Amino acid sequence: MLKKNWPVVALIALLVAGLVAPLATGASAVGFYVEVLLGGLMAGVLYSLVALGFVLIFKASGVFNFAQGAMVLFAALAVARMAEVMPWWLAAALAVVIMVILAWLIERLVLRPLVNQEAIALLMATLGVTYFLDGFGQTVWGSDIYEINLGIAKEPVMILDRLFQGGILVNKEDFVAAIAAAALVAGLALFFQKTPTGRALRAVADDHQAAQSIGIPLNRIWVIVWSVAGVVALVAGVIWGAKLGVQFSISQVALKALPVVILGGFTSVPGAIIGGLIIGVGEKMAEVFLGPVLVKAFDLAGGGIENWFAYMLALLFLLVRPEGLFGEKHIDRV
Amino acid sequence: MQHARKIGEPILTVEGVSLAFGGVRALQNVSFDVREHEIRAIIGPNGAGKSSMLNVINGVYHPQDGKITFAGKVRQHVDPHEAAARGIARTFQSLALFKGMSVLDNIMTGRNLKMRANLLLQALRIGPALREEIEHRAAVERIIDFLEIQAYRKTPVGRLPYGLQKRVDLARALALEPRVLLLDEPMAGMNVEEKQDMCRFILDVNDQFGTTIVLIEHDMSVVMDISDRVVVLDYGRKIADGTPDAVRNDQAVIDAYLGVSH
Amino acid sequence: MLYRENGQFKTTYAADQQMLPIRQDQLFMVALVVFAFAVVPFIASDYLIRAILIPFLILSLAALGLNILTGYCGQVSLGHGAFMAVGAYAAYNIAIRVPGLNFLVVLVLAGLAAALVGMIFGIPSLRIKGLYLAVATLAAQFFFDWVFARVKWFTNYAPSGSVSVPNIELFGFVLNTPQRKYLFVLAIVALFALLAKNLVRARVGRSWTAIRDMDVAAEVIGIRPMAAKLSAFAVSSFYVGVAGALWGFIHLGSWEPLAFSITLSLNLLFMIIIGGLGSILGSFFGAAFIVVLPILLNQAPTWLGIPMSTSMISHLEFMIFGALIIFFLIAEPNGLARLWAIGKEKLRLWPFPH
Numbered sequence: 001m002l003k004k005n006w007p008v009v010a011l012i013a014l015l016v017a018g019l020v021a022p023l024a025t026g027a028s029a030v031g032f033y034v035e036v037l038l039g040g041l042m043a044g045v046l047y048s049l050v051a052l053g054f055v056l057i058f059k060a061s062g063v064f065n066f067a068q069g070a071m072v073l074f075a076a077l078a079v080a081r082m083a084e085v086m087p088w089w090l091a092a093a094l095a096v097v098i099m100v101i102l103a104w105l106i107e108r109l110v111l112r113p114l115v116n117q118e119a120i121a122l123l124m125a126t127l128g129v130t131y132f133l134d135g136f137g138q139t140v141w142g143s144d145i146y147e148i149n150l151g152i153a154k155e156p157v158m159i160l161d162r163l164f165q166g167g168i169l170v171n172k173e174d175f176v177a178a179i180a181a182a183a184l185v186a187g188l189a190l191f192f193q194k195t196p197t198g199r200a201l202r203a204v205a206d207d208h209q210a211a212q213s214i215g216i217p218l219n220r221i222w223v224i225v226w227s228v229a230g231v232v233a234l235v236a237g238v239i240w241g242a243k244l245g246v247q248f249s250i251s252q253v254a255l256k257a258l259p260v261v262i263l264g265g266f267t268s269v270p271g272a273i274i275g276g277l278i279i280g281v282g283e284k285m286a287e288v289f290l291g292p293v294l295v296k297a298f299d300l301a302g303g304g305i306e307n308w309f310a311y312m313l314a315l316l317f318l319l320v321r322p323e324g325l326f327g328e329k330h331i332d333r334v
Numbered sequence: 335m336q337h338a339r340k341i342g343e344p345i346l347t348v349e350g351v352s353l354a355f356g357g358v359r360a361l362q363n364v365s366f367d368v369r370e371h372e373i374r375a376i377i378g379p380n381g382a383g384k385s386s387m388l389n390v391i392n393g394v395y396h397p398q399d400g401k402i403t404f405a406g407k408v409r410q411h412v413d414p415h416e417a418a419a420r421g422i423a424r425t426f427q428s429l430a431l432f433k434g435m436s437v438l439d440n441i442m443t444g445r446n447l448k449m450r451a452n453l454l455l456q457a458l459r460i461g462p463a464l465r466e467e468i469e470h471r472a473a474v475e476r477i478i479d480f481l482e483i484q485a486y487r488k489t490p491v492g493r494l495p496y497g498l499q500k501r502v503d504l505a506r507a508l509a510l511e512p513r514v515l516l517l518d519e520p521m522a523g524m525n526v527e528e529k530q531d532m533c534r535f536i537l538d539v540n541d542q543f544g545t546t547i548v549l550i551e552h553d554m555s556v557v558m559d560i561s562d563r564v565v566v567l568d569y570g571r572k573i574a575d576g577t578p579d580a581v582r583n584d585q586a587v588i589d590a591y592l593g594v595s596h
Numbered sequence: 597m598l599y600r601e602n603g604q605f606k607t608t609y610a611a612d613q614q615m616l617p618i619r620q621d622q623l624f625m626v627a628l629v630v631f632a633f634a635v636v637p638f639i640a641s642d643y644l645i646r647a648i649l650i651p652f653l654i655l656s657l658a659a660l661g662l663n664i665l666t667g668y669c670g671q672v673s674l675g676h677g678a679f680m681a682v683g684a685y686a687a688y689n690i691a692i693r694v695p696g697l698n699f700l701v702v703l704v705l706a707g708l709a710a711a712l713v714g715m716i717f718g719i720p721s722l723r724i725k726g727l728y729l730a731v732a733t734l735a736a737q738f739f740f741d742w743v744f745a746r747v748k749w750f751t752n753y754a755p756s757g758s759v760s761v762p763n764i765e766l767f768g769f770v771l772n773t774p775q776r777k778y779l780f781v782l783a784i785v786a787l788f789a790l791l792a793k794n795l796v797r798a799r800v801g802r803s804w805t806a807i808r809d810m811d812v813a814a815e816v817i818g819i820r821p822m823a824a825k826l827s828a829f830a831v832s833s834f835y836v837g838v839a840g841a842l843w844g845f846i847h848l849g850s851w852e853p854l855a856f857s858i859t860l861s862l863n864l865l866f867m868i869i870i871g872g873l874g875s876i877l878g879s880f881f882g883a884a885f886i887v888v889l890p891i892l893l894n895q896a897p898t899w900l901g902i903p904m905s906t907s908m909i910s911h912l913e914f915m916i917f918g919a920l921i922i923f924f925l926i927a928e929p930n931g932l933a934r935l936w937a938i939g940k941e942k943l944r945l946w947p948f949p950h
Contacts, residue, residue: 064727113926120672120726124869125925127862132918135911143907255858258731266727300746301757308742311735315720318732322724392816418818430813432806434874443806447818449799453827456798457791463798464610471609510817 007320015282015313022289036288037281042174044280045181046243049236051260051272052185053229059205059267060225063111063122067129069257071230074133075099076237077141092238099230104223112219177239184235185273188228192269201225205267259314265327274325279310339544341562342370346391346514346546351400353386353570360386361397362570368514373540373547375557375578378567379590384550385427387567388516391548392417392424405513419447423512425503427519427550431491437502438487441477444509445470477505481535497528501535508539515539517549521556529553533560558582566590615793632782637775645774652887653778653785654842659867659879660792661835666865667873668796669828670808671721675733676836676864678740681856683710683837684844685750688759691845692752699764699845703784703838710837711830718829722822737858745853760850777846784842788835793876795831804828805874866917870924872933881932889916 023033053068065071075095082091110125192198203211204221212218260279264271283306291303317324344367353361361383368374376384389395391402396411403409404420412420423444432440449470451463459467478484481501486494491502500520507515520536521529537560539545551557557564557578564581566574568590574581581587604619606612616622640649662676687706690697713736720732744750751759764771764780771777795801803824806814811821844851863886871882893913897904904912928934 110922110926117925117929118726120730121925121929123672123727123730124865125922127865128918128921128925130918131914131921135914135916135918138911139908139915143911255734258734262728262731299748301748302746304742304746308735308738311731311738315732315735318720318724318728322728394812394816414812414815415818415820418816424816426813426816430810430816432809432813434805434809435802439802439805443802443814443819444817446799446803446806451799453795453800453831456800457795459794459798467613467798468609471613475609506817 011316011320015278018290019281019285022285036284038174040281040284041277042171042177042280043284044277045174045178046236046240046276047256047260047280048273048276049181049184049232049239050257051264051276052188052269053232053236054257054261055264055267055269055272056188056229056232057225058261059269060201061111061204061222062208064126064266065229066123066126067106067133068229068233069255070130070133070137071099071102071233072237072240074102074137074237075230075234076241077137079234079238080241081141092234095234096231099234100227103226103230107219107222107226111222171243173239173243177243180235180239181273184232185269188232188269191228197224256310259310261324262314263317263324265324267328268324268326271324271326279313282313283309339371339541341372344368345370345405346548347403348387348391349401349403351387351390351397351402353383353390353395353397360570361390361567363400364567364570364572365400366565366572366575368546368548369563370513370546371540371544372562373536373549373560375561375564376548376550376567377552377554377557377564377581378573381569382567383570384567385518386570388424388518388548388550392422392516418510418512421510421513422516423507423510423514424516425500425507425518425520427522429496429499429503431499431503431506433490433492436488436490437483437494437505438471438474438478440491440502441474441505441509442470444506445474447510474505474509477508480508480538481505482531497524500524500532504532504535508543511543512545514546514548517547517551519550519552521551521553529556536560554582613797615797629786632786633779637778640778642774645778648887648891650774650778650781650847652883653781654839654847655864655867655887656880656883657785657788657842658836658839658864659871659883660789660876661832661839662864663868663871663873663875663879664792664796664804664835665828665832667868667875667878668801668808669804669825669832671718671825671828672726672730673733673832674730674858674861674865675717675735675737675740676832677856677858677861678737679710679714679833679836680840680843680860681740681744681853682713682833683707683840684851684856685744685759686710686837687841687845688761689750689752691761699766703841706841707834707838710840711834714829714833714836715826718826718833721825721829734858737861741853741857744856751853756852758850758852759844761845764845771846781842781846784838788838789876789880792835796876800824800827808874866921868931869921870931872931873929875931875933877936878931878933881936885932889913 023030050068050072053071054065057063057065057068075098078095078098079088079091082094086094106129110129111122114122114125190198192202200211200216200221201224203214203216204218208218211221256279257276260272260275262275263278264273264275286309287303287306291305294300294305295303346368347365348367349365351361351364352359364383364387376387378384386395390397390411393412393414393416401408401410402412404417404422407420432443435443449466451461451466455461455463478487481504483498483501483505486498486502491499494502500523504517504520507517517536521532524532533556536547536549540547549561561578563576564574564578565572566581566584566587568586573586573590574584576584604617606617611617616625636649637645658676658680661679662673665671665673665676683706686709687702690702690705691699717733717736721729724732745757748754751757766780769776771780796804803814803819804827806817806819807821807824807828814824815821840856844855848855867882867886868879869882870885871880872878890913893916894909897909924931
């Protein structure tokens with residue numbers, strides 16, 4: 001089996017090698033390395049949250065929701081602006097309602113009319129939704145940078161300074177983010193496995209027609225799925241916004257989540273998490289350690305590796321294992 | 335049955351072919367041959383593996399075991415376009431027509447293998463490229479005449495009724511000028527008149543062009559009427575092989591169709 | 597009454613296979629070409645030519661290229677901005693390193709460079725399709741964004757990372773007036789459109805459409821998927837590379853790396869969706885739409901007497917854009933070209949109701 005899958009094994013070996021290289025070659029102090037690693041993991045958590053929304057929608061309806069990123073930012077903006085006039089938890093609750101309504105509108109107005117079209121038409125429709133939400137969001141909520149204040153201290157904390165010389169700087173917010181993400185994933189897992197609605201969602205994801213034939217109402221399921229994705233988007237948006245400030249830029253969010261889903265597999269929740277962590281760590285490592293090496297070797301005008309690293313990694317995965325680490329293989333029957 | 339050409343030596347031989355999808359065994363150790371110029375039917379209950387057998391012959395599926403000998407060359411598996419290049423054409427049960435094109439263009443794609451002009455000449459549409467377009471258009475028109483679909487040549491295939499679409503599928507396969515033609519249920523979903531027309535076309539193809547025909551068919555009267563020899567599959571295994579009369583009276587075949595457990 | 601085929605019988609296959617078999621269409625095309633070449637340069641203002649006509653023509657060429665790949669051959673690409681960049685930077689580097697080379701030769705070489713890159717990034721299409729392929733092309737987009745920003749050789753070690761080009765000189769004429777630039781671009785685009793129309797009607801074009809419609813069936817009749825897909829990538833990237841070179845040299849004059857970002861790629865995609873996938877004419881419609889719409893939206897508030905800030909206008913643009921994409925996908929997935937075809941059908945019956 002190892003021999004048959006040699007491209008995947010080779011790729012993973014390459015990644016692991018890249019991961020340990022900075023330590024092994026002594027190019028970096030251990031403490032600094034761990035800091036970068038943790039930073040990468042934290043970024044990865046953010047990616048995972050956005051990718052989770054993609055996976056949920058794709059699992060249940062086969063639609064690749066390019067608008068997920070725009071939904072994340074729309075939710076974040078809603079919370080940020082409403083929190084200026086009310087406590088943040090109330091703003092978040094209202095935002096949930098807004099996201100559910102948004103989900104329903106998207107399903108009704110955009111997806112249902114296109115239900116028989118091919119995947120690429122749906123992708124482009126969600127691209128249209130992205131553009132629309134971008135303009136609409138900025139019209140309603142404004143186009144400056146806004147803050148989300150969750151009441152967590154913003155100064156980084158020094159930990160483990162007995163283990164590593166100088167200690168490691170970690171952000172409290174990142175901790176909260178990681179915990180929130182873990183809670184979300186656990187909650188979703190419970191939802192899918194234990195509740196009837198969750199089971200219905202899994203049935204729909206498996207086979208639309210079969211699910212319909214046992215009486216599962218497809219449209220209602222899809223609204224539920226989009227609403228859940230909206231809530232996930234909200235969590236991602238709040239965490240992201242608290243960390244980096246909230247502003248619109250289409251490129252950043254949705255586009256970074258695509259490689260995550262490629263790596264993890266379009267239909268896998270654990271894949272979205274692990275894929276996100278791999279991309280997050282990979283990017284940071286590449287930027288911090290690989291970047292300077294390339295700049296020196298090729299006399300480059302600066303870094304910016306992280307702009308394309310995720311995509312190149314995704315491309316490599318597409319060539320050796322298109323279904324991702326945890327996705328399902330697609331068989332064409334004639 | 336009288337043939338214009340005498341039935342010749344085996345042109346296509348299937349030996350020990352086994353095919354499985356995960357746990358599902360579609361074909362198990364199937365062997366038979368097809369002689370040149372004959373009409374060979376493959377029959378059997380639903381799920382017997384008939385379509386899979388055709389798919390193996392022209393390379394759409396790759397068997398785990400066994401080999402195919404065609405026109406002297408032995409291979410375990412080929413790619414579909416290789417099979418086409420070597421002279422095997424086929425139609426599909428579920429009509430694999432190019433929905434975005436007209437009837438004429440669909441059949442013209444069947445001439446692709448025979449057209450040679452390079453990209454630049456095609457872009458300028460001069461010289462060999464232009465001559466080829468006209469020459470092959472003439473060939474395609476002959477096929478259109480043969481199958482009597484002249485009135486529909488510019489119609490997008492998606493708009494045609496099912497029976498006519500089946501004829502276009504056949505026309506496209508004929509455009510390859512194949513030595514062996516694999517027909518997957520060419521008469522499925524047709525009424526009596528359409529079936530008679532299709533029978534006539536198949537016999538004409540075999541008579542006029544000498545094409546060897548392998549067809550999957552459920553209508554027993556058709557099978558008995560037009561085929562020279564019959565292979566019977568059941569649950570992926572071959573259970574009978576011979577003339578229509580011999581097969582019709584074979585106990586194993588009768589059991590298979592009646593669903594007697596074995 | 598006017599638009600009828602009555603009496604126009606074709607007696608040879610050659611006549612039946614002409615690009616414009618109906619006489620009225622032929623006359624219309626001749627009139628259009630004459631108008632574009634001989635009349636427009638004299639009646640159009642400099643602003644119209646510089647701000648609308650030239651970008652429209654160049655983007656039509658790029659849209660044509662993308663349509664060949666995505667509309668005719670069904671291979672999605674979200675990274676065509678990168679291939680335009682390859683064309684532009686290739687043309688720049690060739691022009692400054694081999695001075696005195698005829699600009700037409702530079703254009704062809706730039707196109708070939710883009711075609712080569714396109715084919716390389718098209719290789720994944722042999723194993724992956726649809727969505728996955730779109731992601732692979734995005735890899736090309738971001739990678740080349742970075743390459744042209746960071747690898748100093750491409751910008752000739754310019755400190756700011758921008759490049760600028762002098763006016764083009766061709767056979768003794770310097771292209772320094774809008775009218776001359778317009779005529780040059782028009783000639784190239786007209787030629788390329790003709791070549792494209794021929795290609796999609798020829799063997800290779802049919803193989804593209806066959807792969808798009810049902811690739812398994814295409815293989816079964818002898819079309820090699822690799823040949824069809826890579827040729828689509830090559831031709832498409834060639835067109836887009838030439839368009840990129842024209843964009844940089846004639847329209848922009850000077851540019852930074854982000855001139856060819858993903859926004860451009862997405863705009864190209866929208867052009868062919870709105871204009872009509874799989875239609876040469878549609879590429880022109882789509883390009884016209886995308887070029888004219890922002891200008892209309894910019895001017896509309898003043899015409900209507902409603903005051904609006906520029907940022908508000910930009911937001912509105914995004915909203916209308918997004919809504920139109922969705923509208924076209926739902927209402928007329930075959931785009932403006934289909935609406936045009938329906939219009940012509942109605943014209944056949946005019947003035948009779950049916």
